[in-house]
Amino acid sequence: MNLPELCIRRPVMTTLVMAAILLFGVIAYRTLPVSDLPPVDFPTISVSASLPGASPETMASSVATPLERQFSTIAGIDSMSSVSAQGLTQITIQFSLARDIDAAAQDVQAAIAKAARQLPPGMPTPPTFNKVNPADSPILFMALTSPTLPLSTVDEFAETMMAQRISMVNGVAQVSVFGAQQYAVRVQLDPNKLAARGIGIDEVQTAVSQGNANLPTGTLNGSHQAFTVRANGQLTRAAEYRPLIVTYRNGAPVRLQELGRVLDSVQNDKIASWVNDTRAISLTVQRQPGVNTVAVVDNIRRLLPDFRLLLPASVKLEILYDRSQSIRESVNDVKFTLKLTVALVVLVIFLFLRNLSATVIPSLAVPLSLIGTFAVMYLLGYSLDNLSLMALTLCVGFVVDDAIVMLENIVRHIEAGDPPFAAALKGSREIGFTIMSMTLSLAAVFIPVLFMGGMVGRLLHEFAVTIAVAVLVSGFVSLTLTPMLCSRFVRSHQ
Numbered sequence: 001m002n003l004p005e006l007c008i009r010r011p012v013m014t015t016l017v018m019a020a021i022l023l024f025g026v027i028a029y030r031t032l033p034v035s036d037l038p039p040v041d042f043p044t045i046s047v048s049a050s051l052p053g054a055s056p057e058t059m060a061s062s063v064a065t066p067l068e069r070q071f072s073t074i075a076g077i078d079s080m081s082s083v084s085a086q087g088l089t090q091i092t093i094q095f096s097l098a099r100d101i102d103a104a105a106q107d108v109q110a111a112i113a114k115a116a117r118q119l120p121p122g123m124p125t126p127p128t129f130n131k132v133n134p135a136d137s138p139i140l141f142m143a144l145t146s147p148t149l150p151l152s153t154v155d156e157f158a159e160t161m162m163a164q165r166i167s168m169v170n171g172v173a174q175v176s177v178f179g180a181q182q183y184a185v186r187v188q189l190d191p192n193k194l195a196a197r198g199i200g201i202d203e204v205q206t207a208v209s210q211g212n213a214n215l216p217t218g219t220l221n222g223s224h225q226a227f228t229v230r231a232n233g234q235l236t237r238a239a240e241y242r243p244l245i246v247t248y249r250n251g252a253p254v255r256l257q258e259l260g261r262v263l264d265s266v267q268n269d270k271i272a273s274w275v276n277d278t279r280a281i282s283l284t285v286q287r288q289p290g291v292n293t294v295a296v297v298d299n300i301r302r303l304l305p306d307f308r309l310l311l312p313a314s315v316k317l318e319i320l321y322d323r324s325q326s327i328r329e330s331v332n333d334v335k336f337t338l339k340l341t342v343a344l345v346v347l348v349i350f351l352f353l354r355n356l357s358a359t360v361i362p363s364l365a366v367p368l369s370l371i372g373t374f375a376v377m378y379l380l381g382y383s384l385d386n387l388s389l390m391a392l393t394l395c396v397g398f399v400v401d402d403a404i405v406m407l408e409n410i411v412r413h414i415e416a417g418d419p420p421f422a423a424a425l426k427g428s429r430e431i432g433f434t435i436m437s438m439t440l441s442l443a444a445v446f447i448p449v450l451f452m453g454g455m456v457g458r459l460l461h462e463f464a465v466t467i468a469v470a471v472l473v474s475g476f477v478s479l480t481l482t483p484m485l486c487s488r489f490v491r492s493h494q
Contacts, residue, residue, distance in 0.1 A: 002428075003432070003479050003480060004424075004425075004432050004479050004480065004483045005428065005429065007479075007481070007483060008421070008424050008425060008483050008484050008487050011484050011488065014480055014484045017480065018480075018481050021375070021473075022371055022372075024372075024375040025370075025372050025373070025375045026371060026374075027375075028374045028377065028379075029371065029374040029384075031378060032374065032377060032378055032382070032383060032384045033292045033294065033295050033383040033384070034292075034294045034327065034328060034331055034383065034384050034385070035293060036293065036326075036327040036330060036331070036385055037386060037387060038383065038387060038388075038458070038459060038461070038462045039290040039291065039383075040290075040458040040459050041133065041136075042078065042094050042095065042097060042133075042289060042455075043094070043095040043096075043104055043131075043289050043290065044092065044093065044094050044101075044131075044136075044289050045092075045093045045095075045101070045104060045108050045129050045131055045132075046090060046092050046093075046132055046133070047071075047091040047092075047093065047108065047112070047127055047128070047129045048088070048089070048090050048091075048127065048128055049063050049064075049067065049091075049119075049126075049127035049128075050087055050088050050089075050123065051063060051120055051122060051124075052087045053087060054086075054120075055086065056084045056085055056086060057084075059084040059085070059086075059087065059088065059089045060082070060084040060089070062119070062120050063084075063119060063120065063123075063127075064082045064084055064089045064091060066115045066118035067082075067091055067111070067112065067115050067119075067127060068082060069115070070111040070112070070114050070115040071091065071108065071111050074093075074107045074108065074111060076098070076099040076104065077093060077094070077095055077096075078094045078095060078096050079093075080092070080093050092133070093108065094133075097454075097455070097458055101288065101290065102131075105129065105131055109129065112127050112129070115127075130174045131173045131288045132173035132286045132287075132288065132289075133289055136286060136287070136289070137323070138176075138284035138285055139285055139286065139287050139293050139296060139322075139324065140284070140297055140300060140319065140323065141284055141319070141320040141321035141322075142162075142282070142283045142317065142318070142319055142320065143273075143275045143280045143281065143282050143317075143318055143320055144157065144162075144282075144315055144316070144317055145278050145281075145315070145318075146314045146315045146316065148314045149314055149315065151266070151281065152181050152182065152183035152264075152266055153183075154181070154280075154281050155177070155180055155181040155182055155183070155266075155281050156182075157310075157311055157315060158177055158180075158281040159182070162175075162283060162307055163175040165303060166283075166285060166303065169296065169303070170291075170296075170299065171287055171291035171292070171296040172285055172286075172288070172296060172300070173288040173289075174285075174286045175283060175284070175285055175286075176283070176284045176286070177281065177282070177283055178281075178282040178283075178284065179271060179272050179273020179279070179280065179281055179282055180267075180281065181266040181281065182267045182268075183264070184265060184266055184267040185235075185237070185241055185262065185263070185264065185265070186263045186264075186266075186269075187208070187256065187261075187262050187263075188260045188261045188262075189201065189204060189259050189260040193258065193259050193260065194259060197259075198249070199246065199247060199249075199254065203246060204256070204259065207246040207247065208244065208256070211235065211244045211245075212234065212235045212241075213234075237264060238262045238264045241256055241262045242255070242256055242257035242262045243256070243257065244256045246259065275318075275320065282320070293323060293324055293327060294324040297323070298324070304317065304319075330386055331384060331385065331386065331389065334389040334390060334393065337393055338393045341393050341396045342366050342367070342370075342396055345366060345396050345400055346359065346366070349362060349404070357489045357491070358407060358411065358490060360489075361482055361486060361489065361490070362400055362403035362404045362407050362482065363400070364477075364481065364482075364485070365400055365403035365474055365478060365481070365482065366396060366400055368473070368477050368481065369399040369470050369471075369473045369477055370392055370396075370399070370470060372473040373392065373466060373469050373473055376469045376473075377466065380465065385462075387459070387460070387463045387466075388463065388466045391462075391463045391464075391466040391467045392466060392467075392470060394467065395466075395467045395470040395471060395474075398442055398467075398470070399470055399471065399473075399474030400474070401438065402438060402474055402475050402477075402478035402479075402482075403474070403477065403478045403482045405431060405434070405435060406427070406428065406435060406478050406479075406482045407482060407486060407490075409427040409431040410423050410424050410427035410428065410483065410486040410487075410490065411423075411427075412427065413426050413427045414490060414491075420486065420487050420488070420490050420491065423486075423490075424483045424484075424487035424490075425487075427483070427486075428479070435475060435478050435479060436475065436479070438475070439471055439472060439474070439475030439478075440475075442471045443468040443471045443472055446467055446468045447468075449461070449463070449464035450464050450465065
């Protein structure tokens with residue numbers, strides 16, 4: 001007993017199998033991630049190092065060269081480039097597609113540790129790295145504005161509350177703050193007043209550093225109790241700095257406020273960010289190479305209601321740009337094209353067969369094949385992107401061919417005078433091997449695409465697998481459901 005005969009004689013079993021394919025496919029479709037293209041980004045890591053006051057030539061020779069020498073020993077590097085500017089060096093390392101970015105990050109971290117002894121001792125912080133491609137555009141732009149609060153307070157919310165929390169979202173590589181206004185006390189010294197008192201700037205700097213200390217003092221131990229002595233010398237506001245004693249002249253203290261102005265300001269007052277002619281703090285989010293853009297944006301958007309609850313009422317949080325919206329729109333356009341293609345195929349079948357039951361039977365192969373393909377896509381970790389949906393659109397004409405061939409052969413026996421049940425058994429037995437050959441030959445066409453290398457091969461891999469799976473599922477439906485329905489619903493001519 002072959003497969004078509006088994007399904008014809010056991011319609012309940014065939015119906016349950018098709019229902020299972022339908023159920024699993026619908027569940028998989030609802031859980032498939034949405035993306036613009038398959039994840040084919042090269043694993044890229046960006047390393048940054050700073051040395052204030054150093055020229056670009058010094059940064060290139062003293063910082064970039066030792067780091068590049070260590071990075072060159074890492075396996076799987078495709079390309080490496082560096083850019084040196086005034087006090088800053090950025091090295092971009094691009095790995096091969098087969099390299100895991102997390103393992104590559106560990107190798108980069110080890111190389112930075114090895115090169116630490118060769119770097120200048122005056123660097124304020126060790127080199128840092130991010131799993132991000134600097135050439136990749138951000139996926140999300142946000143802005144914080146407030147008509148009443150100072151920008152330094154708004155910046156505190158942006159950098160300490162939002163940026164750190166968003167950085168913890170899976171798939172986020174880097175959160176950058178533009179127009180940052182970090183609070184700082186700015187001391188503007190008057191050269192004439194310094195000269196009149198014979199005080200140098202280094203004395204002022206030393207006095208400010210020593211007067212702004214928060215160090216452990218010690219403990220007082222008694223016979224029954226012990227006390228921890230804490231001297232809190234941390235100064236946080238300009239008003240606390242003004243009476244600070246810098247030095248003594250003629251037995252009288254010289255205070256900081258006598259030498260110039262002490263202001264509540266920001267660390268860098270030469271940068272700013274505007275949104276609709278209003279000063280703002282802007283945040284941009286960049287994703288890691290190879291992750292799903294839509295999934296990352298959705299996870300970030302789930303945090304926004306919590307952020308708005310924690311922010312003061314006068315602070316407004318708004319999204320300026322969302323890259324996932326254009327991705328969703330393009331995917332929805334392809335979905336509409338797919339639905340229109342299915343409708344046109346069914347219409348063409350009806351125009352040629354001119355029989356409602358004969359039209360419905362092969363038409364059922366189209367949705368079942370596509371929905372069954374969704375289940376396989378979920379198992380393989382694919383996403384609903386433009387290429388996979390285009391593959392399903394192209395294969396709509398393929399998946400209905402097998403069912404039409406099976407239907408035509410069974411109808412030929414019915415028109416010859418055989419009962420529908422006997423015609424289904426005889427017709428499916430004759431054409432079963434032909435349908436299997438057609439299905440395998442169509443699927444085999446895309447095998448060479450699976451072995452293509454490089455970026456193009458990685459990009460078309462999901463496309464080829466999706467078409468091949470849809471064709472194989474359609475062949476299975478044509479050998480099981482189609483003959484069973486023909487044996488029950490195609491009527492003989494009287």
